[in-house]
Amino acid sequence: MYSEDDMLMLSGIQHFRFCPRQWALIHMEQQWEENRLTTEGNILHKHVDDPFYRQKCKENICLRSVNVASRKLGLYGVTDVVELHPTLEENNSILHPGYPGRWILYPIEYKHGRPKKNQIDEVQLAAQAMCLEEIYGVPVMKGALYYEQTKRRVEVCFTEQLRDIVQDCALQMHNTYLSARIPQASYQQFCDKCSLINICMPLKPKDMSASYYLKKSLYEEAT
Template sequence: MNDKENDSLPVSALQHFIFCPRQCTLIHIEQEWSENVLTARGRLEHDRADSGYREFRRGKRQISGLYIQSEKLKIHGRIDVLELEEINPKGQSNLPSFHLKGTWRVYPVEFKHGQPKENDCDRVQLCAQVLCIEEMLGVEIKQASLFYRRIRRREDVLINQELKDLTRNAIKNLHALFQNRTTPPPINDKRCRACSLKDICMPKRMSVKSVKYRQSLFQPQEPL
C-alpha cells in the first residue's frame, strides 16, 4: 500500500462518524466489530449489491459494486448501484470511460436495511459517494437516492451545495479524528439501543464523567 492509499479513508467510516464518533473510532481504529440482528441483515442484503452484477435494458444500465474514490478528499468505497439513463442518444458522449455513446444521466443508489433516519448520516454517505463519482467521471450529479428495504421505498436526495458543504466538513473532521486517534466518550442516548457495539462500548459505565476520571489518572498531579 502506498502513502496515498494509506491516507484514504473508507466512505463507510463517514456514515459511522455522523451516527456516533465513538462507534467510528471503535470500528475503524480499534478494529472492534460485533454483529447484531440489524447488522447481519444489512450485510446479507448488501451481498447482491456488492456482487458486481450488470443489467442492461433499453436506454438504461445498472452497475453494482463499483469501486469509487476521491483523490482530492482522500476517501474511497463502493457504490451499491450506479444507474445510467440515456437522455440524448445523439448528444455529446459524457461517459467515454464506460464506452457509451450519447449523453447519460448518472444516478447513484445506496441500499439501506432500515428506514429513513432523523440524522444526516445516510445522506452524507450518499453525497460522499457522489463527490467521488463526480471527480472520477467528470460529471455533475444533481440527484441520487437511498433505497430503504424495510419500507421498500426509494428516497430521492437532492445533491445541493448545502449537502456538499456539510459532507466536505464531515470528511475533514473524519480525517482529524483518524489523525488524533483518541476514542471519544460515549454519546449514551437513544442511538445506543440499536448499536451492535454497546457491549464493547459500555455507554453507561463509560459516561463522560467516568472517562474524565480515568483520563485524570494519567495526568500529571501536584506533588504530595
C-alpha cells in the same frame, strides 16, 4: 489533496455521522460485533454487491459495486449501484465503453429499514456522488436511497448544504484518525440500537449500578 496512504473508507462516513465514537471503534480499533440490524443489512448487500452483474432496466443501465475514490475528501470505497441514465446532452454526461451514447451518473445506495434522522444515509450517498464527480469530471446532481423495509426509493438532491456536511465529516474523520484518540462515550437514545454497545458501554443517566462499573473495569483491564 490526500495521499493514497491517507485515504479512509467512504463507508465510515455513515458511522461517523451516526456517532464519531462508533466510527473510531470500528475504523481505528477494528472493533465489531453483529446484531440483528447488521445481520439483516449484510444479507441485503449480499444480493446487491455483485460487480459482474449488469442489468438493463428500461433505458437505464445498472452497474453494481463501482469502485470510487476522492483525493479531495480522502475517501475511497465501493458503491452499491450506479445507474446510467441516457441523455442527448454532451455536457454533464459521460461515455461508457460498453454502451453507446451518453449517460448521466445516478448513484443508488441500498439500506435496510427506513429513512433515518440527521441525514446519515444521505451523507454517505452524497460522498459517493462527490467521488464520481472527481473521477469523471461531471456533476452528479441526484441519486437515490432504496429502503428494503418500505420497498421504495427516496430521491436525494446533492445540495450545497449536504456537500458541506460531507466535507466537514471527512475532515473530522481525518483529524480524529491522526489524533489517535477515541472520542469519549456519551449515552444517546440511539445507543441501544448500536451493535457496539457492549464494547462502547456508554453510561446511561440512570445506570449507576455497581455491576456497570465492574463490567467497565473488567473491559478496561482487558484492553
